[in-house]
Amino acid sequence: MTHPKANRSSAAPWLGAYLLVVTAPMLLLLLGGSSAPGRGFAWDFSMALGYAALVMFGVQWVLTARFRRATLPFGIDIVYYFHRYLAVCALAIVAVHVGLLFLEVPQALGSADPRRAPAHMTAGRAALVLLATVAVLALARRRLALEYDRWRMTHWALSVTAMVLALWHVFAAGHYLDLPWKRGLWVLFAAAWLAIVLLVRLLRPWRLSRQPWRVAQVRPEHGRVSTLVLEPAAGHRLRFAPGQFAWLTLRHSPWSMHEHPFSIASSATRDDRIELSIKELGDFSRTIKDMKPGETAWLDGPYGTFSIDHHSDSSGFVFIAGGIGIAPVMSMLRTLADRGDRRPLLLVYGNRAWDRVAFREELDQLQQRLDLRVVHVLSEPPAGWTGEHGLITQDLLARPLNSLQAERGDREYFVCGPTAMTQSVEAALAALGVDARRVHSELFEWV
Template sequence: MKTLARALLWIGIYLVLVSAPLPLLLIGPVPPGAGLWWDFSMALGFGGMAIMGIQFALTARFRRTTAPFGIDIIYYFHRLVAIIGMGFLLLHFAILWVAYPAALGVLNPLQAPGYMTAGRTAFVLFIVVIVTSLWRKPLGINYKYWRILHALLATLAFILAVVHIAGVGYYTRAPWKQWLWIAYTLFWVGLVGYVRVLKPWLLSRAPYRVIAVRPERGQAWTVALEPESHPGMNFQPGQFAWLTLGRSPFRFEEHPFSFSSSAKRSKRLEFTIKARGDFTRTIPQVTAGEIAYVDGPYGVFSVDRYPQAVGFAFIAGGIGITPIMSMLRTLADRGDSRPLHLIYANLYWENVIFRDELEHLRERLNISVVHVIEKPPPEWTGERGRITDALLQRRLPQNHRELHYFLCGPKPMSEAVQRTLYRSGVPLAQVHFELFELV
């Protein structure tokens, strides 16, 4: 109930912030009505800008605001409302283009008023920001450079849009109304300063040192860290953090990874990383002694949030075993005796990460482990292919509706398992998964 109350509180604050400009702009002297479509266009413009003005707050990683939801949900919401806000701005422009073309004036920036050019430039920049965010991978944009581009273009677009609003002056003639948009701008710039200056400075005061880099199966590597002259951090098993290796925290070099180590051994942090991108392919070159910075912990994907659960089922694919391994190691270190069930899918038996340790965990946990291999060796006698409805029906216990489920792996796998669990009568509140797909 406390988590629900906090969630409702932050949702209410967000709705107030994005809706405040509309009623506030109607206070005091207002321009005469110019027709339904004109006023509707103005409302769309102000509403879209209010949404864009709060966007950076959603990705500033404030732990109190993200705790009730999980930061993966916040990032997903950030992308969704960005599209909605852009839709408002597109409709604002489209209505003026169709019904009031004279209001747009000339397009030539050498002849048009500066505030109109500022608005058009902001409009284009917002489109670029959204397109490069939604299709970064197909466009082949490096994650590091995308982050720099995203922050710079979004900030510049918002400032230019505020210049446009102030220049047009419709509903904003009163000085205090102009200050409303100045406040939104300062709020945006302040958040940028917090994320890009203050937070990196705080991280620089709590560095970590790489103490080991060991190879795992399946082209994965585990990076082990220990705190340097500070007590380190506590985390819940299954959570994640943004990791910076061998670079200053002021640079755009951080990447999100789940902890793979036990939360009972918080003095030693471990991240298991599969080499599949520009940054992750450099992990084998990391050496002991390098400096590292860790921004975390974040996330709600953890068994610790469900202490009353009678048991847990973990369904993983490939590198998705990482946060689940953190939970299993932690439960083993705690001596937890609840029934656990792991179904772990991989393409090849040789690539099963943590294969040997999972066998040893059978001795410390009340756990059943089922490996599902899509292309097994000739001598394989276990489950073949992919995780299907029939496989889950065979392998899950009779009391499967009482368990809490943690799913982590490729999106198609996760969605298929969610549908199967729903059809089998597992309550939605007992099925947990992550939405991250950043790097």
């Protein structure tokens, strides 16, 4: 997945900052030795790994705190993927930390029986078990069919508990914290982590609570899609770039953690009326069609870098969407139409059947307002269908793209749909000679 060219140069400083934050405390703590001298290299290395892993777990909270400036170079979907697999790396580092002590300094671990072991050692063991549980549940959530809201609250509660226990373990053990400045360093780290928790769980919900939205309409679309139309209840606005998304909370307070990310489908020229087109795919999305006008909603956004506005100098755009992946594309097409943009556009839109093609009537109308060509692709076409059918393959894409001729290399490509489709389309575009830097994908399953 690639993101706006204007932001790529700013990615390196953020990656460097991450490495500095993770390694600096470890290196500084090793200065001046340990309160347990004579342990040797295995001891020092094990302690260093333990400190580094704890910092990594602490930084995990920063990665999911939705700081726009930090996520802009990568896209928040990539940051969430980064968060997920860094947790596995941190767990592996903790495992090496414990394994080295077990092999080289077993007396340092003491008894595993909580009735005989020091409380801080039991706290460390409990933290490790909880963090491992958090990682396993996150990676296997869909396979285990865990309900999203319940998993999210469990994920948060276990993570907070594990961090508190891990910090207790570090401070009580006291290794390498014998000097005031070293202990102060970890006090600062603990305070920063606590500040992030309070920001995410108290300050941000409080801010959202002061900007409620009202359900103005629920509009049915083809393909089991419902468009939720929201209007501000207090005169505020949500300024966004076409293609971005927001976190939606319905029938719960902003503090409840019952929020879900959805692409904004409406035109960015109207910031006083937000439309979210949502397909029935899970427990929450199936309730959208039952929402009533006048109900209160909360929006946290906008987020994301999947937008034509990052490529204002492009000669034209190619959109490739599958299913409800059309939602952010509709926002971009509607915005271009409202702006009177006449650049050439191509949309390749895949669906299973014709009666499931969301926005098909509006797409016909947009072809009159834009220089837009729409290519519908059906995997189960009806009798007499003369259009494209099957999957969106390299051979299929080559047909409409060949008509672009020399212009193909000057356009920006936006791909959104199920993960398998996105990966296949990215490979097909590469085989067709499209520069990967011009291909921008929105990951479909990142939470």
